[in-house]
Amino acid sequence: METKEAVIALAALAQETRLSIFRLLVQIGPEGIPVGQIGEEVKVAPATLSFHLKELYHAGLISSRQEGxxxxxxxxxxxxAAIMTFLTQNCCQGMPQECLTVVETALGGCCPPQSNPKSTRSQS
Structure with a gap:
């Protein structure tokens, strides 16, 4: 990951509502959650939710798919995982494998890589 990409992603998360949405989606896992339920969970109006989802989507932090x-x-x-790796790649006095092994193991155990051909570029 390049520095510019990291800045864009971190900037998208540097807002309370977007951070709450992203954390909810991380908690839900790879199956995802319908947009209406996101609004209910984070108590955000539909127009506001759409704006925040668009920001997270453009930062590459979320994806969407339509079902019915x-x-x-x-x-x-x-x-x-790429952001976490970027943030820790220079840790441990130049031996990132010491830190990254913990991060990669934790992510691999809970969040297998996504490969969903049904993903769309819809925003809400």
Whole structure:
């Protein structure tokens, strides 16, 4: 991950509502959650929610898919892992494997890589 990409992703998370949405999606896991339920969980009006989902989507932190008349959002766990790796790559006095092994093991155990051909570029 390049510095510019990290800045964009971190800037998207540097807002209380977007951080709450992203944390909810991480908690839900790879199956995702319908957009209406996200609004209920974080107590955000639909227009405001749409704005925040768009920001997270453009930062590459979430993806969406349509199932019937519902749009489901999912955290992009690969992107999250890339950010965590970027933030820790210079840790441990130049021996990042000491830190990264813990992070990669934790992510691998809970969040397998996503490969969903049904993903769309819808925003809400």
């Amino acid at each position: 008349r519902f749009i489901y959002y999912t955290a992009n766990f690969e992107r999250m």
